[in-house]
Amino acid sequence: MSDLPTASVHNSVGQLRADAWSSLADLTHQLSDQATDAREQTAERLADLLALLAPVETCWAFPGTAGLDELRRLHENGEHQRLARRAEDLNRALGSDSYRNTVSPAGPAARPGGAPGISGDDETADDPASLDPGTRPYFEVLVVGDMDAAEEDALRKELHQLRRAEDEFVYELVVAPSFEDAVIASLVNSSLQAVVIRHRFADRSRHDLQVVRRFFEGAAADPASAGAPGENWRHSEERAQALGDRLLALRPELDLYLMSEASVETTAGRLSRRFQRVFHAREGLLELHLSILHGIAERFRAPFFTALRAYSQRPTGVFHALPISRGTSVVNSHWIPEMARFYGLNIFLAETSATSGGLDSLLAPTGPLREAQDLAAKAFGARQTYFVTNGTSTANKIVVQAMVRPGDIVLVDRNCHKSHHYGLVLAGAHVVYLDAYPLDEYGMYGAVPVEEIKRKLLMLKQEGVLHRVKLLMLTNCTFDGIVYNPSRVMEECLALKPDLAFLWDEAWFAFARFHPVYRRRTAMAAARELTDRYRDPRYAEEYAAHRERLGDDPDDETLLAHRLMPDPEKVRVRVYATQSTHKTLTSLRQGSMVHVFDQDFRHKAAETFHEAYMTHTSTSPNYQILASMDLGRRQAVLEGFELVQKQLEQAGVLRDAIDQHPLLSRYLRFLTTPELIPRRFRSSGVEQPLRTGLARMAEAWEEDEFVLDPTRATMHIGLTGVDGDTFKHELLMDRYGVQVNKTTRNTLLFMTNIGTTRSAVAYLIEVLVKIAEDLEERVGEMSPRERAAHHRVVNGLGSLSAALPDFSEFHPAFRPSARTPEGDMRAAFFLAYDDTECAYLTAEEITEAMAEGRSVVSATFVTPYPPGFPVLVPGQVISKDVLAYMQALDTREIHGYAPETGYRVFTEAALQARRAGAAAR
Structure with a gap:
């Protein structure tokens, strides 16, 4: 079976399953084409493959165990031609997802001769679903219960008979006889949308699940790890509760239903928080069937898109702004008819400048x-969510303005997106910059260690200004894929300042909510976790023990050395997250969201947030963007888990394709977790979480201070002798149309997303092979002198050119206190509006001034692209490290700096006047 798929070479059950079905189709064709005496070996391989798929298909309704049973019967009966055709049909339907849109995706009970949905021989005229084929979304429902075959068939048959032509959706059943089967199915089968837990189910699976356990290593599917009492459970209610908790922790979007034979009135009162409804097992299935469909309908709703579509279909008379509305200024034009042909008529029919009525108002929606x-x-697990139609840059500014008054202190990662820096200028915040750990060899920064944040907070406390610290701003995950542990960061900060608010920039992390491992590292999930934890009476006991360990008056070094816990009597959880929906989920460009989980929002922040929202939000928002976010949310809750899992799989395929290619691996390699996250931040010791299965990935994401997002693949290209900027523009984009965003001098960042396909990965590999082949040919034809020059370039790209500079300091003219590092960046920013206060100096002139003992202070933001963060901000003292870094840069685009004029800096007179004015105040 060496040529058949094995779990060891796949990153997920989905990959293993897809390849196994493809191999199965190939083997059955070989079997049908072979002479009788040559079939024995192929038949053995086919049997091995059916055995491999048997435990996997228990997790799906299609093809499921019924499909495998049918193939097995055809094989045993020697019907090799029919076997090959049927295997090919099943494989094609599975690979294309066409089974979701077939006439009546009915299960084995309705189709005794075959698997759901694609048998051409079955009668379906009596099935209501056959009346409108291909128009209704298909999903699967997990039924947890230890049933025999007759019970299972009867359950399916009764639910099929309840189908009606007017049903919006159609579903099939997957039966899990045990706790373990249920958990594994929820992790494996992304088509599951609802779960029905019956009163009897076992703890452990009776199937041989070794092939799928490898991906979870037991931790994700072990009933004991859920806190379940195992065989000593006394009440089915407790078992259902434990299973429900586990399933909701893994996939909170699932609708849970309970079928009980106990007193359902009492049970419903105790378990209603987990379960949508509780049913008595002997009262029929109609209400259950209707409830399942209703639950999906609730998530399927897209109220704003529906209203916008209805508006576009209504005849109207426009006596207002926006001539493009209804398309009249376009379709009647003699000069721009291609606009209508290119965009289509609907986009114009759906345009309006009205801010009331059926379409609602973004500024005051009702x-x-x-x-x-x-x-x-x-x-997204938030208490409030606000749509933003001009990007996360604006979303960040809204939150900052809502939370910060002039003179408040804000802690912020210096390497965050420029919108944060500009937002702090507008708000008048006094800024304390935090330094992330550097990755000098690759020209990028990691993330800010929690120790660095605590050290700054303790310093501000010692200076008596901790009460002025209002907000901590961090990027999660970073552009290069470094992911924080938000729960740990917030908990330790709240131990030092219990009312500190947090802004997590999750511009590139919106998708994370919809995967069970990623979710725990999102701001909203962490906020919920901390809130629940601090409300638990047991936490007060843990906190008391913690305080006793620390002592009555711990010094700063003790506080830095220990993981801190906040006082439950004082702590307030105040968390904001901004997300670019358009970057990692489905939305038109500039569609973003602000998610709020703030215990003090209503009485402390609601009014200021509303004012900030009004300040930065257009009174003429783009309704197409809003509608796309509404639909993007629908897609995320109904198929987000599936899409993110495929995104992860494509990232693994990309890494494998490079690592295992004999030519590409000589020039290209993907950086690993140990290369991007130092050992001191990885207590789990797991180096490549995705390659070691979901359980090991979960272990690292549970324990480590920082983890690496597997969907971000940073490729080292130093051995090609081509710098990152040239590789990106001249080779990938200009020559082959391959788009990448982030580069450094020796790396390229490739990101898979929910739209990445296997064909796209294949095209990238094809392009990289062509580039590598051209390189091989070019190097092979070099003269000795040219080859020596090429090796010097390669060596240069493989070594450190200039260390990444830390933030130097704000000049005393812009520091309210000599004892603290906070800077009044707003004062420096607007002082630079007076050109008489500024001058231009070259790097050589700045170096000469430094030699004379003078401080040279930047009057502007200086931001190279890449890496895209400000190297200098207004009011910052220019350091030798900054000059050395800027001199070593080979990037094409630097905002705020022009080589022909030099750096814009404040004059000595301006700085002296500023200091004199501050002293007088």
Whole structure:
């Protein structure tokens, strides 16, 4: 079986399953084409493959065990031609997802001769689903219960008979006889949308699940690890509760239903928080069937998109702004008819400048737009969600302005997106910059260690200004894929300042909510976790023991050395997250969201947030962007888990394709977790989490201070002798149309997303092979002198050119206190508006001034692209490290700096006057 798929070479059960079905189709064709005496070996391989798929298919309704049983019967009966055709049909339907849209995806009970949905021989005229084929979304429902075959068939048959032509959706059943089967199915089968837990189910699976356990290593599927009492459970209610908790922790979007034979009235009162409804097992299935469909319908709702579509279909008379509305200025034009042909008519029919009525107002929503935002809040685990139509840059500014007054102190990662820096200028915050750990060899920064944040907070406490610290701002995950542990960061900070608010920039992390491992590292999940923890009476006991260990008056070094816990009597959880929906989920460009989980929002922040939102939000928002976010939310809650899992799989395929290619691996390699995250931040010791299965990945993401997002693949290209900027523009983009965003002098960042396909990965590999072949040919034809020059370039790209500079300091003219590092960046920013206060100096002139003992202070932001963060901010003292770094840069684009004029800096007179004015105040 060496040529058949094995778990050891796959990153997920989905990959293993897809390849196994493809191999199965190939083997059955070989079997049908071979002479009788040559079939024995192929038949053995086919039997091995069916055995491999047997435990896997228990997790799906299609093809499922019924499909395998049918193939097995055809094989045993020697019907090799029919076997090959049927295997090919099943494989094609599975690979293309066409089974979701077939006439009546009915299960084995309705189709005794075959698997769901694609048998051409079965009668379906009596099935209501056959009346409108291909128009209704298909999903699967997990039924947890230890049933024999007759019970299972009867359950399917009764639910099939309840189907009606007017049903919006159609579903099939997957039966899990045990706790373990249920958990594994929920992790494996992304088509599951609802779970029905019956009163009897076992702890452990009776199937041989070794092939799928490898991906979880037991931790994700072990009933004991859920806190379940195992065989000593006394009440089915307790068992259902434990299983429900586990399933919701893994996939909170699932609708849970309970079928009990106990007193359902009492059970419903105790378990209603977990379960949508509780049913008595002997009262029929109609209400259950209707509830399942209703639950999906609730998530399927897209109220604003529906309202916008209805508006576009209504005849209207426009006596207002926006001539493009209804398309009249376009379709009647003699000069721009291609606009209508290119975009289509609907986009114009759906345009309006009205801010009331059926379409609602973004600034004061009361109808479908408010419903859409409420549904988004539920989907992302927030208490409130706000749509933003001009990007996360604006979303960041809204939160900063809402939370910060002039003179408040804000802690922020110096390497965050420029919108944070500009937002702090507008708000008048006094900024304390935090330094991330550097990765000098690759020209990038990691993330800010929690020790660095604590050290700054303790220093501000010693100076008596901790009460002025209002907000901590961090990027999660970073552009290069470094992911924080938000729970740990917030908990340790709240131990030092219990009312500190947090802004997590999750511009590139919106997708993380919809994967069970990623979710724990999102801001909203962490906020919920901490809130629940501090409300638990047991936490007060843990905190008391913690305080006793620390002593009555611990010094700063003790506080830095220990993981801190906040006082439950004082702590307030105040968390904000900004997400670019358009970057990692489905939305038109500039579609973003602000998620809020703030215990003090209503009485401390609601009014200021509203004012900040009004300040930065257009009174003429783009309704197409809003509608796309509404639909993007629908997609995320119904198929987000599936899409993110595929995104992860494509990232693994990309890494494998490079690592295992004999030519590409000589020039290219992907950086690993140990290369991007130092050992001191990885207590789990897991180096490549994705390659070691979901359980090991979960272990690292549970324990480590920082983890690496597997969907971000940073490729080292130093051995090619081509710098990152040239490789990106001249080779990938200009020559082959391959788009990448981030480069450093010796790396390229490739990101898979929910739209990445295997074909796209294959095209990238094809392009890289062509580039590598051209390189091989070019190097092979070099003269000795040219080859020596090429090796010097390669060596240069493989070594450190200039260390990444830390933030130097704000000049005393812009520091309210000589004892603290806070800087009044707003004062410096607006002082530079007076050109008489500024001058231009070259790097050589600045070096000469430093030699004379003078401080040279930047009057502007200086931001190279890449890496895209400000190397200098207004009011910052220019250091030798900054000059050396800037001199070593080979990037094409630097905002705020022009080589022909030099750096814009403040004059000595301006600095002296500023200091004199500050002293007088």
